[in-house]
Amino acid sequence: xxxxxxxxxxxxxxxxxxxxxxxxxxxxxxxxxxxxxxxxxxxxxxxxxxxxxxxxxxxxxxxxxxxxxxxxx
Amino acid sequence: xxxxxxxxxxxxxxxxxxxxxxxxxxxxxxxxxxxxxxxxxxxxxxxxxxxxxxxxxxxxxxxxxxxxxxxxxxxxxxxxxxxxxxxxxxxxxxxxxxxxxxxxxxxxxxxxxxxxxxxxxxxxxxxxxxxxxxxxxxxxxxxxxxxxxxxxxxxxxxxxxxxxxxxxxxxxxxxxxxxxxxxxxxxxxxxxxxxxxxxxxxxxxxxxxxxxxxxxxxxxxxxxxxxxxxxxxxxxxxxxxxxxxxxxxxxxxxxxxxxxxxxxxxxxxxxxxxxxxxxxxxxxxxxxxxxxxxxxxxxxxxxxxxxxxxxxxxxxxxxxxxxxxxxxxxxxxxxxxxxxxxxxxxxxxx
Numbered sequence: 047x048x049x050x051x052x053x054x055x056x057x058x059x060x061x062x063x064x065x066x067x068x069x070x071x072x073x074x075x076x077x078x079x080x081x082x083x084x085x086x087x088x089x090x091x092x093x094x095x096x097x098x099x100x101x102x103x104x105x106x107x108x109x110x111x112x113x114x115x116x117x118x119x
Numbered sequence: 120x121x122x123x124x125x126x127x128x129x130x131x132x133x134x135x136x137x138x139x140x141x142x143x144x145x146x147x148x149x150x151x152x153x154x155x156x157x158x159x160x161x162x163x164x165x166x167x168x169x170x171x172x173x174x175x176x177x178x179x180x181x182x183x184x185x186x187x188x189x190x191x192x193x194x195x196x197x198x199x200x201x202x203x204x205x206x207x208x209x210x211x212x213x214x215x216x217x218x219x220x221x222x223x224x225x226x227x228x229x230x231x232x233x234x235x236x237x238x239x240x241x242x243x244x245x246x247x248x249x250x251x252x253x254x255x256x257x258x259x260x261x262x263x264x265x266x267x268x269x270x271x272x273x274x275x276x277x278x279x280x281x282x283x284x285x286x287x288x289x290x291x292x293x294x295x296x297x298x299x300x301x302x303x304x305x306x307x308x309x310x311x312x313x314x315x316x317x318x319x320x321x322x323x324x325x326x327x328x329x330x331x332x333x334x335x336x337x338x339x340x341x342x343x344x345x346x347x348x349x350x351x352x353x354x355x356x357x358x359x360x361x362x363x364x365x366x367x368x369x370x371x372x373x374x375x376x377x378x379x380x381x382x383x384x385x386x387x388x389x390x391x392x393x394x395x396x397x398x399x400x401x402x403x404x405x406x407x408x409x410x411x412x413x414x415x416x417x418x419x420x421x422x423x424x425x426x427x428x429x430x431x432x433x434x435x436x437x438x439x440x441x442x443x444x445x446x447x448x449x450x451x452x453x454x455x456x457x458x459x460x461x462x463x464x465x466x467x468x469x
Contacts, residue, residue, distance in 0.1 A: 119445070
């Protein structure tokens with residue numbers, strides 16, 4: 047069985063995720079149980095975008111965080 | 120229950136009175152030997168505190184001698200050796216480094232360490248990251264948007280310390296010249312694709328011959344390859360720079376930023392702050408103002424630990440290993456270039 051790594055799954059999925067309105071980032075983080083998850087960052091609450099983000103990609107959970115827009119500082 | 124509480128309070132009071140008595144006896148003793156202790160090599164401060172043994176604080180009050188650095192006994196003359204006790208009171212030697220008067224990072228520093236205000240003469244201000252080397256030559260490392268005005272600067276332009284917003288003037292405060300920068304590709308910026316530009320040229324020619332005043336322009340729909348927001352400046356005089364990070368001391372080495380790693384930075388606006396790496400391998404869109412957005416790959420994200428003006432700060436782990444170059448953030452996040460990408464693209468080392 048050739049299971050893709052979380053980085054491979056993230057990279058394959060991020061063009062579609064980043065094309066969704068208000069999605070500003072896609073990365074790899076940890077959940078409360080220290081399991082690796084795909085983290086999707088949103089500039090602001092967007093119900094329609096939230097409904098389009100899957101709960102899992104490959105075998106990896108996806109969590110959404112409202113991060114705001116990142117600006118050069 | 121109440122009786123136990125009263126007993127505990129009494130014991131605590133008794134212990135406090137005892138400690139006050141010991142301190143009261145050490146103060147005049149320290150006063151009588153202070154000049155002698157302060158005159159010895161490397162001693163920068165004397166005071167009263169708990170003695171540390173094997174890295175752990177003990178309950179024993181002692182005379183603490185702070186030294187700029189610890190040196191082997193063999194390198195000290197007998198007159199510079201600190202006594203182990205003074206009238207039965209133990210001494211302790213603690214290395215604190217040189218103690219300097221506090222100066223905010225927005226001020227003028229000569230020599231200038233990492234963590235202080237700097238900027239291209241046409242920007243507001245950012246942060247001097249750290250010093251790096253290439254082929255034996257010394258350079259200042261910070262962001263493109265700090266040293267190279269977000270691609271709009273020319274090699275040789277004046278770099279001021281402090282930055283213009285903090286009162287830096289050209290040429291009085293010129294500390295370096297722009298040496299090199301990694302260009303940032305913005306979403307929506309002009310495309311360098313010859314095919315797309317040729318198609319646009321043909322369409323624009325047809326538009327002009329038909330009398331239309333509408334034109335096409337080939338643009339990047341996303342910045343495909345941004346890894347870093349980084350630039351180098353060549354110091355006018357290397358002696359104007361200090362190979363330290365303001366408030367943190369020297370950089371030990373580089374390290375890979377990992378999930379959950381505790382990190383810290385010293386920056387022009389928010390000074391010394393700490394955070395934790397919350398995400399790795401991040402692809403993120405970053406706003407550069409005036410409608411310009413750039414997409415960056417392979418970034419680190421930490422919690423909020425910076426504000427405008429902190430860009431360019433070196434991000435260190437708790438052992439002073441350099442893990443990244445801070446360049447962007449939101450109310451919730453701080454976005455950091457991996458230092459491995461920065462060093463690789465600029466061909467530099469510590």
